[in-house]
Structure formats: C-alpha cells, structure tokens
Amino acid sequence: MTTFDQSKIRNFCIIAHIDHGKSTLADRIIEMTGLLTSREMQAQVLDNMDLERERGITIKAQTVRTVYKAEDGEEYIFNLIDTPGHVDFNYEVSRSLAACDGAVLVVDAAQGIEAQTLANVYLALDHDLDVIPVINKIDLPSAEPQRVIDEIEDVIGLEAQDAPQISAKTGLNVEQVLEAIVHKIPAPTGDPKAPLKALIFDSVYDSYKGVIIFCRIKEGTVKKGTIIQMMATGAEEEVVEVGYFGAGQFIPCDELSAGMVGYITASIKNVRDTRVGDTITDRDNPCDAPLPGYKKVLPMVYCGLYPADGAKYPDLRDALEKLQLNDASLQFEPETSIALGFGFRCGFLGLLHLEIIQERLEREYNLDLVTTAPGVIYKVYKTNGEVIDLTNPSNLPDPSEIEHMEEPFVSAEIMVTTEFIGSIMELCQERRGVYLGMEYMEETRALLKYELPLNEIIYDFFDALKSRSRGYASFDYEMKGYVQADLVKLDILINKEEVDALSFIVHSSTAYERGRKMCEKLKDEIPRHLFEIPIQAAVGGKVIARETVRAMRKDVLAKCYGGDISRKKKLLEKQKEGKKRMRQVGNVEIPQKAFMSVLKLDDK
Numbered sequence: 001m002t003t004f005d006q007s008k009i010r011n012f013c014i015i016a017h018i019d020h021g022k023s024t025l026a027d028r029i030i031e032m033t034g035l036l037t038s039r040e041m042q043a044q045v046l047d048n049m050d051l052e053r054e055r056g057i058t059i060k061a062q063t064v065r066t067v068y069k070a071e072d073g074e075e076y077i078f079n080l081i082d083t084p085g086h087v088d089f090n091y092e093v094s095r096s097l098a099a100c101d102g103a104v105l106v107v108d109a110a111q112g113i114e115a116q117t118l119a120n121v122y123l124a125l126d127h128d129l130d131v132i133p134v135i136n137k138i139d140l141p142s143a144e145p146q147r148v149i150d151e152i153e154d155v156i157g158l159e160a161q162d163a164p165q166i167s168a169k170t171g172l173n174v175e176q177v178l179e180a181i182v183h184k185i186p187a188p189t190g191d192p193k194a195p196l197k198a199l200i201f202d203s204v205y206d207s208y209k210g211v212i213i214f215c216r217i218k219e220g221t222v223k224k225g226t227i228i229q230m231m232a233t234g235a236e237e238e239v240v241e242v243g244y245f246g247a248g249q250f251i252p253c254d255e256l257s258a259g260m261v262g263y264i265t266a267s268i269k270n271v272r273d274t275r276v277g278d279t280i281t282d283r284d285n286p287c288d289a290p291l292p293g294y295k296k297v298l299p300m301v302y303c304g305l306y307p308a309d310g311a312k313y314p315d316l317r318d319a320l321e322k323l324q325l326n327d328a329s330l331q332f333e334p335e336t337s338i339a340l341g342f343g344f345r346c347g348f349l350g351l352l353h354l355e356i357i358q359e360r361l362e363r364e365y366n367l368d369l370v371t372t373a374p375g376v377i378y379k380v381y382k383t384n385g386e387v388i389d390l391t392n393p394s395n396l397p398d399p400s401e402i403e404h405m406e407e408p409f410v411s412a413e414i415m416v417t418t419e420f421i422g423s424i425m426e427l428c429q430e431r432r433g434v435y436l437g438m439e440y441m442e443e444t445r446a447l448l449k450y451e452l453p454l455n456e457i458i459y460d461f462f463d464a465l466k467s468r469s470r471g472y473a474s475f476d477y478e479m480k481g482y483v484q485a486d487l488v489k490l491d492i493l494i495n496k497e498e499v500d501a502l503s504f505i506v507h508s509s510t511a512y513e514r515g516r517k518m519c520e521k522l523k524d525e526i527p528r529h530l531f532e533i534p535i536q537a538a539v540g541g542k543v544i545a546r547e548t549v550r551a552m553r554k555d556v557l558a559k560c561y562g563g564d565i566s567r568k569k570k571l572l573e574k575q576k577e578g579k580k581r582m583r584q585v586g587n588v589e590i591p592q593k594a595f596m597s598v599l600k601l602d603d604k
C-alpha cells in the first residue's frame with residue numbers, strides 16, 4: 001500500500017530571509033494540496049488519524065506531507081521540510097537541506113536579496129539542491145519584481161526571468177510554484193532493497209510515543225519491527241511505528257523506503273540518542289558507512305541561570321531536565337554564586353536559543369529567573385601546558401598561570417544600503433571587526449565582509465546594526481575559529497565587595513570603556529541606601545572606573561500623613577515584595593535587573 005513510485009515524490013524546503021513570506025507560502029501550499037492520495041483515501045489510514053486525534057497529540061512537526069494533483073493529471077507527493085530560520089540553528093538548517101532534493105527560494109519583491117537570502121542560497125547550493133526562485137509580495141505597491149529578478153540573476157547567478165511572481169498572502173500565482181516544484185525539483189533516488197541508510201534531520205520528544213525521529217530515507221526500507229541503530233550514538237531500538245505527518249496528524253504507514261521522508265518511533269527515551277545529522281541503519285543488515293556531515297553541535301554561549309526565589313532551585317533543575325529531553329543542544333550544570341546562590345551554568349547555541357529557553361522556563365514552568373551576562377567559550381592556555389575551555393569568568397585562573405588566551409571569531413556578511421556603509425563600518429570597528437572587503441550588489445546596496453569576535457556580537461550587535469541603519473541592514477554569520485587575543489577579566493565591586501555574577505571577560509582595549517558604562521548603569525539601577533555605595537570596575541585588582549550611589553533614607557511611610565493603618569500596611573507589603581526582587585550582596589541590595597544591565601551597553 002505504501003510504497004510509492006519514487007518519480008512522484010518531491011522533497012523540498014522553502015528558504016528565505018526573515019519576513020519574506022516563508023511561512024505564508026508554506027501555509028498556502030498546504031492549503032492548495034490534499035492530505036491523501038486517492039488510493040489512500042480508501043485505506044484505513046483515516047481510522048488511525050482519528051485515534052491520533054483522540055490522544056490529542058499536537059506536536060509541530062518539522063515536515064509536512066501533502067499530495068498535489070498536477071496539471072499533467074498525476075498525483076505527486078510533496079514533502080515540505082521546515083528549516084529553522086536563525087543562525088543559531090545553522091547546523092540543523094544544513095541537515096534539513098541535506099534531506100531535500102530542491103529548495104524554493106522566496107524573495108520579497110519590495111526588499112530584494114538580503115544577507116540571509118544569500119547565506120541560505122549558498123547553503124542550498126552546497127548541498128547540490130536545485131533552487132527555484134519565487135518573487136513574493138507582488139501585491140505590495142512598492143513591489144519591483146523585475147528589479148528583484150535581475151538582482152537574483154546578477155548576484156546569485158540563478159536563472160530567474162520566468163520565476164513565479166506571486167502573492168503568498170492572496171494566493172495569486174501560487175499554482176505556478178506547485179508546478180515548478182513538480183517540473184524543476186528532481187525526484188529522489190535510492191534503492192529500496194539496499195541496506196537501510198536514513199538521515200535524522202530532527203527529533204522531538206513526546207511523552208506518549210517517546211522520541212519521534214524525522215528522517216529522510218536515502219537507501220533501503222524501514223518498518224515496524226526493524227531493529228534500528230544510530231551510527232554515531234550507537235543507540236539501538238526496535239521500531240514501533242513508521243509514518244508521515246500531514247495536516248497536524250501523525251499518519252502511520254506500513255513502511256518508509258528510499259526517497260521518502262517520514263517519522264520513526266521506537267520507544268527511545270531521550271533525544272540525545274537521536275542526534276540531528278546521525279545516520280540510522282538496520283542493526284541486522286547495516287550499511288557500510290554513515291552519511292557524511294554528522295557533527296555533534298556544541299553550545300557557543302554560556303550564562304548562569306538562577307531562580308529569583310532560592311527555594312525554587314529544585315523546580316529549576318526539574319524544568320531544565322524536562323527541556324533537555326527535547327533539546328539535545330541545551331547543556332547545564334550546577335554552579336553557585338556568592339551573589340546569587342544556587343543555580344546553573346547553561347550552554348546554548350546562541351542568544352536566540354538562550355532567549356527561547358529562558359522564556360519557556362518563565363512561561364511554561366512559572367519560574368522567575370535571574371540571568372547573568374552571557375559569554376562565549378574562551379580557550380585558556382596555561383603555563384603548565386593545560387588548556388581550559390572557560391565558560392564561567394569566575395573560573396579564570398590567576399593571571400600568573402596564564403600563558404595566553406584565545407577567543408572565538410565569526411565571519412560575518414552584512415548587507416546594507418550605501419548611505420549607511422559609514423556608520424556600519426564604524427560599528428564593526430568599535431566591535432573589533434577585521435574588515436575583509438565590500439561588494440556592491442547594485443548601485444544602492446553593498447555587502448560588507450568582516451571577521452568579528454563572537455563575544456562582540458552576541459549582546460546587542462543586531463540591535464545596534466538595526467538602529468544605525470534605520471532597519472536597512474541585514475546580517476548573517478558563521479563560526480570561523482579561535483584567535484589569540486589580549487583578554488582580561490573585568491570585576492565589579494559594589495561597596496568594596498566583588499560581585500561574582502557581574503564579572504565578565506573583555507578585550508583589554510575595551511575594558512575601560514565597558515567598566516565605565518557598567519558603573520554608570522549600575523548606579524542607575526541600584527537604589528539609594530542609608531549609606532554611600534561605591535561602585536567600582538577593576539581589572540586584576542586595579543580600579544579603572546568608579547561611580548557612587550549617594551546615601552539617602554528611604555522612608556516608604558513618608559507619604560502617609562495621618563494614620564490610615566491599612567494604607568501603611570499596603571505600602572510595607574509592597575516594599576517587601578520589592579525586596580524579593582533584590583539580591584543582598586554584603587549589606588547592599590541589588591535589583592535583579594542590574595545583573596542584566598551588562599547586556600545593553602551600546603548607547604547610540
């Protein structure tokens with residue numbers, strides 16, 4: 001029932017710069033195609049679907065199968081594979097692309113090519129995908145489809161004169177995209193009788209089914225009862241169910257064979273066993289070599305996460321463990337801070353990943369968190385030959401033990417309209433960027449190439465870029481490697497006491513500037529106390545900046561003339577609430593948000 005003619009399968013993804021209409025086009029494609037082939041309509045699949053519905057499984061799958069009845073009268077199976085849209089998840093993007101045979105490139109007719117358009121196209125071409133350009137948003141009055149078509153040809157070198165000109169929003173000309181998918185994206189190949197070789201491009205944890213693996217079968221066939229083996233992690237398990245995902249439902253089928261995209265469940269308990277990029281094979285009839293490109297993704301950014309209320313520490317640990325079930329790239333280990341108490345040092349793929357996790361902890365698990373400044377991983381070469389991966393500034397060895405240090409660098413491409421080139425170059429300069437070159441895309445736009453320290457872009461680079469180009473710049477980067485740098489630890493002392501959670505690593509050339517700004521920020525954040533509070537920034541014990549919070553008597557009852565006791569009580573209650581959001585360091589109370597103030601130091 002379920003083996004399909006390979007020539008009728010199309011595995012593809014949609015790539016685009018953010019906001020160019022990727023999701024809207026995907027929705028339109030799903031709307032305009034059907035869920036089942038006419039053959040399947042008569043099968044029992046529908047019963048299974050109802051079962052799924054009853055169990056209420058609602059996982060947003062990364063791939064959707066639909067059926068398109070083409071103009072040639074044939075039915076084609078479309079597997080639309082979702083690709084994450086952010087550099088933090090670049091590796092996942094590359095694995096999703098490796099599962100496709102072609103890509104639909106959406107370009108906004110009013111905006112033209114942007115930094116991520118290029119980055120995505122190059123990734124797709126690296127994977128030998130056929131790329132179909134599509135011009136979207138032609139309904140907009142500012143649309144200039146012909147200009148964008150010429151730009152695609154000039155800049156990317158893709159034939160685009162007959163690119164569909166569509167409005168994903170209204171549905172105009174979207175059927176041309178469907179026909180282009182049929183005619184321009186090649187059908188998959190692979191031998192269904194060969195030993196199993198399947199690429200994992202995503203996996204999610206479901207409390208009922210266990211881990212659900214999304215994969216592309218490159219060779220062979222997998223079905224219920226097959227003992228599968230993950231070639232990199234070594235995990236083995238018997239397949240419980242195979243199927244595909246359509247219209248919000250998991251639809252089981254008999255088998256998945258070469259060329260198909262679908263899911264496998266096998267009572268696996270943890271996504272760490274089913275790493276994206278790994279190859280699945282049949283334990284009893286294994287393939288000779290895994291698919292190329294597997295890589296264990298490692299966190300790039302670390303920060304401390306602390307419960308605002310110390311008693312919630314076990315809850316935070318439970319929540320992190322639950323999130324980790326579904327997110328193999330999230331790492332955490334317990335740490336203690338003198339200022340913040342018990343918490344965790346957590347590793348993330350990037351700042352967006354950090355924000356997502358932080359938001360989920362706060363919303364889904366109802367936790368109030370204090371986050372310390374995120375930092376990158378430095379390599380510390382010690383005089384005794386040891387090399388440390390430093391994820392927490394507090395663990396920096398004594399300077400006398402350090403031979404030298406290295407910091408991670410990225411190569412970045414920034415697309416900007418010519419009028420803002422000056423201010424963007426200035427920004428990159430301030431962030432210790434190394435200028436590599438510039439290409440003019442057309443008269444009005446240029447692509448700037450820089451190498452930048454990761455540490456300088458993880459905080460607020462993107463915001464700074466947007467504000468200095470009035471929103472006209474776009475940006476993309478990839479990791480390049482480690483470079484030796486003159487780095488120092490900047491300590492913050494409040495009322496002469498070092499606050500460990502505020503320490504961070506900076507380049508020595510920016511230490512003074514950063515220290516000064518930190519002190520200024522903290523001065524605004526820390527309320528007046530009954531005594532004067534010096535705020536100092538120091539490097540290696542030497543104070544390099546100072547501010548003072550002047551003394552004041554804070555009498556919350558001062559406003560209450562007369563004796564309204566209930567009002568007085570209310571004010572005292574309020575003060576108590578406020579105190580909860582404070583951290584006691586020595587005899588100074590520091591508001592929690594002060595710990596985040598290190599993040600927003602760009603004041604232009």
Ligand SMILES: Nc1nc2c(ncn2[C@@H]2O[C@H](COP(=O)(O)OP(=O)(O)OP(=O)(O)O)[C@@H](O)[C@H]2O)c(=O)[nH]1
Binds near residue numbers: 020025
């Ligand atoms: N006028 C017009 N607006 C569109 C069209 N297609 C998408 N949009 C709008 O553009 C915005 C971005 O569309 P999305 O589909 O969310 O873009 P995306 O590329 O998926 O963006 P991310 O999910 O953020 O990566 C939305 O407000 C859409 O309604 C179109 O054809 N015409």
